[in-house]
Amino acid sequence: xxxxxxxxxxxxxxxxxxxxxxxxxxxxxxxxxxxxxxxxxxxxxxxxxxxxxxxxxxxxxxxxxxxxxxxxxxxxxxxxxxxxxxxxxxxxxxxxxxxxxxxxxxxxxxxxxxxxxxxxxxxxxxxxxxxxxxxxxxxxxxxxxxxxxxxxxxxxxxxxxxxxxxxxxxxxxxxxxxxxxxxxxxxxxxxxxxxxxxxxxxxxxxxxxxxxxxxxxxxxxxxxxxxxxxxxxxxxxxxxxxxxxxxxxxxxxxxxxxxxxxxxxxxxxxxxxxxxxxxxxxxxxxxxxxxxxxxxxxxxxxxxxxxxxxxxxxxxxxxxxxxxxxxxxxxxxxxxxxxxxxxxxxxxxxxxxxxxxxxxxxxxx
Amino acid sequence: xxxxxxxxxxxxxxxxxxxxxxxxxxxxxxxxxxxxxxxxxxxxxxxxxxxxxxxxxxxxxxxxxxxxxxxxxxxxxxxxxxxxxxxxxxxxxxxxxxxxxxxxxxxxxxxxxxxxxxxxxxxxx
Numbered sequence: 001x002x003x004x005x006x007x008x009x010x011x012x013x014x015x016x017x018x019x020x021x022x023x024x025x026x027x028x029x030x031x032x033x034x035x036x037x038x039x040x041x042x043x044x045x046x047x048x049x050x051x052x053x054x055x056x057x058x059x060x061x062x063x064x065x066x067x068x069x070x071x072x073x074x075x076x077x078x079x080x081x082x083x084x085x086x087x088x089x090x091x092x093x094x095x096x097x098x099x100x101x102x103x104x105x106x107x108x109x110x111x112x113x114x115x116x117x118x119x120x121x122x123x124x125x126x127x128x129x130x131x132x133x134x135x136x137x138x139x140x141x142x143x144x145x146x147x148x149x150x151x152x153x154x155x156x157x158x159x160x161x162x163x164x165x166x167x168x169x170x171x172x173x174x175x176x177x178x179x180x181x182x183x184x185x186x187x188x189x190x191x192x193x194x195x196x197x198x199x200x201x202x203x204x205x206x207x208x209x210x211x212x213x214x215x216x217x218x219x220x221x222x223x224x225x226x227x228x229x230x231x232x233x234x235x236x237x238x239x240x241x242x243x244x245x246x247x248x249x250x251x252x253x254x255x256x257x258x259x260x261x262x263x264x265x266x267x268x269x270x271x272x273x274x275x276x277x278x279x280x281x282x283x284x285x286x287x288x289x290x291x292x293x294x295x296x297x298x299x300x301x302x303x304x305x306x307x308x309x310x311x312x313x314x315x316x317x318x319x320x321x322x323x324x325x326x327x328x329x330x331x332x333x334x335x336x337x338x339x340x341x342x343x344x345x346x347x348x349x350x351x352x353x354x355x356x357x358x359x360x361x362x363x364x365x
Numbered sequence: 366x367x368x369x370x371x372x373x374x375x376x377x378x379x380x381x382x383x384x385x386x387x388x389x390x391x392x393x394x395x396x397x398x399x400x401x402x403x404x405x406x407x408x409x410x411x412x413x414x415x416x417x418x419x420x421x422x423x424x425x426x427x428x429x430x431x432x433x434x435x436x437x438x439x440x441x442x443x444x445x446x447x448x449x450x451x452x453x454x455x456x457x458x459x460x461x462x463x464x465x466x467x468x469x470x471x472x473x474x475x476x477x478x479x480x481x482x483x484x485x486x487x488x489x490x
Binding site for chain 2: 288309
């Protein structure tokens with residue numbers, strides 16, 4: 001049985017080519033096509049239905065301690081109304097899921113989890129949840145992502161919310177919505193949580209703005225690849241540690257005692273056995289997930305976990321795992337596509353500079 | 366006599382004597398979306414009917430191009446990877462990917478005519 005989001009009929013109305021993703025019938029692309037949708041997000045403002053993702057709340061006295069048990073990041077200094085990207089780790093230090101956690105209020109932490117992981121995540125959380133805490137899954141809430149340089153302007157003119165002073169990764173309640181300044185594209189933008197009943201009308205209202213076009217999952221994927229963001233089940237999984245995944249920046253420096261901390265500490269001290277890097281092809285061709293990465297002696301030293309053509313760079317990019325000795329930026333490698341070696345090199349991620357709110361501020365400074 | 370032939374896998378052939386210029390149909394181009402790369406076959410490559418001899422990469426996916434006939438690659442469209450506008454053109458006007466010297470030119474009689482292909486398209490999708 002395939003699920004539908006509250007916006008399913010909106011997608012059909014707007015001519016979406018639909019396809020299955022994580023158990024949902026989702027828009028892959030609309031009439032513009034992947035390339036133009038991708039460019040539209042980078043230049044104007046794209047609207048995505050990401051309601052397939054799970055939204056949940058953990059609340060009660062001592063929630064912070066519980067959060068600190070299930071993720072390796074430090075939330076003790078995170079102000080109310082701010083969000084952090086982190087991962088759920090298992091006892092072996094592997095990644096159960098990557099997620100956003102918002103300090104929603106005193107003893108309230110709001111979670112946005114991946115569609116394909118949500119039942120697994122909920123089982124894991126409930127299994128370890130102290131009886132003093134409450135876990136709520138918001139089954140009937142939709143999530144819309146508004147992404148691109150014109151997102152702030154669109155939010156103001158269509159929704160009536162002035163976000164000029166809203167920092168990156170902030171979440172604010174507005175009327176009957178929760179608006180977060182974040183996304184999966186590297187652009188400035190917002191995710192709007194809204195009840196299913198009100199989602200279709202909001203979707204249409206946003207699309208009526210001339211700067212806004214609907215964007216499917218295919219362009220969502222090419223946009224996130226340009227940013228080097230991980231896609232769960234592809235770039236990371238329950239065997240991969242956050243150290244291997246080059247996510248050291250999310251790890252608490254002080255705190256231990258979370259699930260899998262022993263392996264993570266060990267890998268931080270001694271180095272992981274593989275490392276997640278960005279890859280750029282130096283010769284024509286396209287390399288996708290599953291392509292072997294080889295060294296100069298034609299030995300397999302890793303593989304691509306994601307890859308494709310970058311509409312922004314007009315070049316082929318990818319990401320994947322290599323042995324740590326070949327992980328330095330500038331290292332020359334080969335990516336094997338259908339038996340042919342294509343010259344490539346390790347590059348710094350993101351492939352395309354982020355234009356999120358905080359990145360813009362840094363540019364101006 | 367030169368003629369156009371079509372396959373169920375959406376290859377298009379411009380048949381000129383024992384030479385088949387092979388590319389993909391407009392329907393295939395539309396289904397693939399934005400094409401970003403074409404991997405050409407090596408000259409001299411010997412093909413059996415059904416062998417993949419080229420790959421068309423779009424933003425969305427990679428699609429194999431299959432040889433509709435037995436034969437040998439005698440020419441590849443070297444202009445194509447550098448000029449992807451070519452792939453949008455009809456096979457005989459620059460949209461061909463490779464020219465295959467057919468081992469048995471009578472094999473094309475088993476392929477669809479343009480009218481038959483148009484009827485076939487109504488049954489797909």
